[in-house]
Amino acid sequence: MADRVVLTIGTKKGVFVADAAKPRRRFTLRGPFGPGVPVYSTLIDTRGTPRLYASSCNPFFGMKVLRSTDMGKSFKETKSAPAFPKGDGRALANIWSLESGSGRRELWCGVEPASLFRSRDGGDSWEMVPGISNHKHARKWSPGNGGLCMHTIIRDGTRMHLGISTGGHYLSEDGGDTFTASNTGVGAGFAPDPYPEFGQCVHKIARHDDAPGRLYMQNHGGWADWTGPGGPRPDIGVLRSDDHGRSWRSIAKGLPSDFGFPIVVHPHDADTVYVVPLEPATRSCPGSAPAVWRSENGGDSWRRLARGLPKKQSYFTILRDAMDIDRLTTPALYFGTTTGQLWIGREGGEQWDCLFDSLPPIHNVKVAVV
Amino acid sequence: MAPAPTVTVYVPGPLRTYCGGAAELSISAHTVRAALDVLERHQCSLYRNVCDETGAVRQHLNVFVNSDNTRDLGGVDTTLRTGDVVTILPAVSGG
Numbered sequence: 001m002a003d004r005v006v007l008t009i010g011t012k013k014g015v016f017v018a019d020a021a022k023p024r025r026r027f028t029l030r031g032p033f034g035p036g037v038p039v040y041s042t043l044i045d046t047r048g049t050p051r052l053y054a055s056s057c058n059p060f061f062g063m064k065v066l067r068s069t070d071m072g073k074s075f076k077e078t079k080s081a082p083a084f085p086k087g088d089g090r091a092l093a094n095i096w097s098l099e100s101g102s103g104r105r106e107l108w109c110g111v112e113p114a115s116l117f118r119s120r121d122g123g124d125s126w127e128m129v130p131g132i133s134n135h136k137h138a139r140k141w142s143p144g145n146g147g148l149c150m151h152t153i154i155r156d157g158t159r160m161h162l163g164i165s166t167g168g169h170y171l172s173e174d175g176g177d178t179f180t181a182s183n184t185g186v187g188a189g190f191a192p193d194p195y196p197e198f199g200q201c202v203h204k205i206a207r208h209d210d211a212p213g214r215l216y217m218q219n220h221g222g223w224a225d226w227t228g229p230g231g232p233r234p235d236i237g238v239l240r241s242d243d244h245g246r247s248w249r250s251i252a253k254g255l256p257s258d259f260g261f262p263i264v265v266h267p268h269d270a271d272t273v274y275v276v277p278l279e280p281a282t283r284s285c286p287g288s289a290p291a292v293w294r295s296e297n298g299g300d301s302w303r304r305l306a307r308g309l310p311k312k313q314s315y316f317t318i319l320r321d322a323m324d325i326d327r328l329t330t331p332a333l334y335f336g337t338t339t340g341q342l343w344i345g346r347e348g349g350e351q352w353d354c355l356f357d358s359l360p361p362i363h364n365v366k367v368a369v370v
Numbered sequence: 371m372a373p374a375p376t377v378t379v380y381v382p383g384p385l386r387t388y389c390g391g392a393a394e395l396s397i398s399a400h401t402v403r404a405a406l407d408v409l410e411r412h413q414c415s416l417y418r419n420v421c422d423e424t425g426a427v428r429q430h431l432n433v434f435v436n437s438d439n440t441r442d443l444g445g446v447d448t449t450l451r452t453g454d455v456v457t458i459l460p461a462v463s464g465g
């Protein structure tokens with residue numbers, strides 16, 4: 001019977017693990033593991049005996065994948081990390097996403113420069129997935145502010161959705177063998193063509209099992225006032241698809257900004273979705289007053305959730321993988337900030353409390369009930 | 371070609387776990403590049419920490435021959451002589 005809420009917290013100085021009994025009153029913290037080394041992605045793999053994974057992105061000695069088999073009491077390096085084949089010409093610069101796959105041991109990993117790797121043995125060996133890594137567009141993608149990263153991997157049966165910054169959304173319908181740029185309706189603000197075939201700065205994509213075909217996307221918005229070639233492009237930042245990502249439409253109306261990074265779907269209601277609008281210039285919440293915004297009707301309208309959060313003078317950013325939601329009956333949201341605070345939004349974000357206020361800058365937060 | 375000179379490769383603390391705990395490795399190589407090739411063949415875990423997939427020394431590592439940074443010598447083509455000490459160090463600097 002599941003009885004612990006477990007958080008993995010990837011930071012600039014290693015990965016932390018926090019856990020609590022189901023009422024989530026008090027979390028205990030362990031770490032940092034891989035101390036001093038940035039962690040951009042974590043995974044709580046609940047298939048069979050739970051395993052925790054973290055990318056350890058060492059600027060000196062290269063990329064590692066860390067694995068814990070004792071629920072975050074200790075981590076060890078897997079036998080190898082993703083690496084480009086000899087002669088490819090690219091070198092791994094970062095690991096941005098780790099996702100579980102089929103069976104008990106398959107893992108998928110998105111890296112920088114944007115490419116996809118697959119492990120069939122729980123992370124001990126990796127193979128590059130050529131259908132996207134060697135896609136005809138791959139050498140035309142360009143890095144965004146965070147680097148040229150593959151940050152989103154979503155599996156949906158034989159479909160796979162990838163989010164690449166700056167590359168766009170790519171869809172596979174054959175289990176990951178081949179991919180197609182699938183960005184109809186996804187705008188780009190930094191190119192003369194407002195709706196290119198590919199090259200959009202997608203920030204994050206989310207879906208829900210109960211809504212087949214539906215996807216939510218946080219794209220790089222903030223271009224409503226653009227007056228250059230191609231003209232203004234309002235509301236390109238928060239989008240929804242109802243056809244497996246073949247086409248997208250804006251659901252940004254009602255938000256104070258269409259710029260942001262994370263997007264999260266309620267675990268029990270596919271119509272309920274959360275975003276964190278940010279001012280594009282400062283990448284902090286409008287008015288320096290942090291808030292999560294929730295839609296309960298699939299993006300038709302939005303409501304601000306800020307009870308318990310600072311009311312002013314807060315300039316942190318919540319990065320693309322730094323927000324998650326647990327799966328308890330009344331779920332709690334969690335987000336980590338670039339100023340090292342970890343917040344919990346109880347009752348679906350109605351009431352916010354700071355769990356830890358002096359961690360290193362937070363890149364990544366994942367939660368599971370195990 | 372003359373027999374390759376024997377040199378000592380000094381391994382920094384964080385990397386010793388990748389070569390059985392050894393602080394020093396004795397290898398024979400005419401150049402730094404050849405020394406790295408030896409590491410790739412016989413200490414592949416250690417090598418992966420020093421060089422990326424393209425074979426380049428990782429950006430934030432420095433390789434010294436005795437007290438000189440190979441960047442100021444001939445890079446990885448720097449010639450080695452018997453008794454030289456090749457030191458691999460992370461480029462930690464600043465406050």
